[in-house]
Amino acid sequence: MSPPQDESTQAYSVFRPSIKALSMILASVAGFMSPLGSNIYMPALPQVTEKLSITQGETLLSVTMYMIFQGVAPSFWAPLSDTFGRRPIIMCTFLIFLAANLGLAFVNVFWGLLVLRMLQACGAASAIAIGAGVVSDMAPKSHRGRYMSYFQFGALIGPCVGPIAGGLLAKRWEWHSVFFFLSAINGILLLCFGALLPETLRALVGNGSKRPVGIWKPCLPISLSVEHGDAENQEEKSVTMEMPSHVKLSQMGFHKPWLMFLEPDIALLILSYSLPFTTYSVSTATLSETLSDNYSYNMIVIGLCYLPLGAGFAVGGLLGGRLVDWEYRRSKEKHGDQLNLFIARLKYAPLFNTLFCIGFIAVEWCLDKKTHIAAPMIVFFFGMCILLTHSVGLFYGPIYVHVRGQNTHSSNSLLVDLYRDRAASVTAALNIGRCILGAILVAVTQYSIDGIGLGWTFTIYALISIFMPLPVLYTLCVMGPKWEKRRTK
DSSP, X not given: OOOOOOTTTSOSOOBOHHHHHHHHHHHHHHHHHHHHHHHTTGGGHHHHHHXXXXXXXXXXXXXXXXXXXXXXXXXXXXXXXXHHOHHHHHHHHHHHHHHHHHHHTTOOSHHHHHHHHHHHHHHHTHHHHHHHHHHHHHOOHHHHHHHHHHXXXXXXXXXXXXXXXXXXXXXXXXXXXXHHHHHHHHHHHHHHHXXXXXXXXXXXXXXXXXXXXXXXXXXXXXXXXXXXXXXXXXXXXXXXXXXXXXXXXXXXXXXXXXXXXXXXXXHHHHHHXXXXXXXXXXXXXXXXXXXXXXXXXXXXXXXXXXXXXXXXXXXXXXXXXXXXXXXXXXXXXXXXXXXXXXXXXXXXXXHHHHHHHHHHHHHHHHHHTTOOTHHHHHHHHHHXXXXXXXXXOOOOOSSOHIIIIIXXXXXXXXHHHHTGGGHHHHHHHHHHHHHHHHHHHHHHHHHHHHHHOHHHHHHHHHHHHHHSHHHHHHHHHHHHHHHHHHXXX
16 A cells, blocks of 8 residues: 655645535534434433333443443454545444344344444444544644544534434334434435545545545545646546555554553543543433433433533534644644644643533532532533633543533544544544443442432542543643654654
8 A cells, every 4th residue: 555645745635625525524424323322212221121121230231331342343443444445444334333223123132232232332333433534534733623523523412412312212102213213314324425425545545636446436426536737636636546455364453453552642641531531421321310310301301401412512512623723723833843732732621621520510419419400401501612612622521512522622633643644543542441431430330329329429530530630631741742752763
């Protein structure tokens, strides 16, 4: 394969603006499906517990297993996409996702639910890592935050739309209907991938100027690249993409997402990102049961309680990516070649992570004390809007849109900056860390709530998320450039 093209010597991407927009839309929708698949049946968890005659702990196990496989599966799919292209791999994974959803639509035994949820996660989870790879393929550093915000929009609203749709469907037709719904959406999306999704992997199509062939070519006859007048670019346009090299299984790089944990800057960044993410995972996993037990809400009302999160994500998330790019360009203009990329991306992380955690504590104590539901919902919405609008932070937080969206853009942008040629693989490593840690916490949280209560359980989680990342972030800003320089020698 040819080496990736240097963004400093030629146009980073020659894809048409319309094709870039189309690719981001499809990547965002694909990213939307993974959290949608995880969260769509959250309002129906009490119904699943009743219908399958299982305990709440066993029901949460289906959530935990989904998260584990959601974390591990991208370590397999991401290296494949970095080698054989984005388009064929994402289509393959969504075929698996479709098969799992169809099986879940008919399953009536607990072990079948667990197995199919694992398979469902294996299919859907690839979209996040592959989508980050598409961003790396198309966007230079100066625009990567904005593109990441477009891509992450789907992943950000998925956890909010999912419970609403799931509550409505489960209330009207019982819990199997959510998987019939997912199957229909999945089938439509798969057809769109086949017809419209271009191949973007730079090792295959360069900066978009090489013609794709075979399974890498969209079925519809669309023009991918802009026209160029100079002879050099015209000559490059006439070149057909290079076919992926035949590599042995041992050379595929399946181990690379795991080996990235041996890189100190990557490992510390993932740790700092994963700690607040666990609070989000636990919050969404337990919220439906909390609203059902403490407020006696039905599934429809439980689903609607996720609306403030979605509204906050929508308002703050789209602004966040532009702010990431603004901070990067401002720092670049000020420091030039002496730019500390870690400081440029992470300088506001401690402040906004602290705000996130304070809001998180407030929400959970409101739910614990059964205050009027407006109180936690207001914190949900305004916290997310304010934080995503102003922060250039790090974390994936649940309560504040800003932290969840803006920090996501910053963290993912930084990881892609550090591993541009392996963007999907490094995002898979991030996914491993956050999902496995989140799954562990989901598995033990119900026991903690039963022992010390909802408020104190999440207060402990929030305090850990405040104080543990502080020395990690300081170390990253001081030592990160040295570690990066050593790695790139």
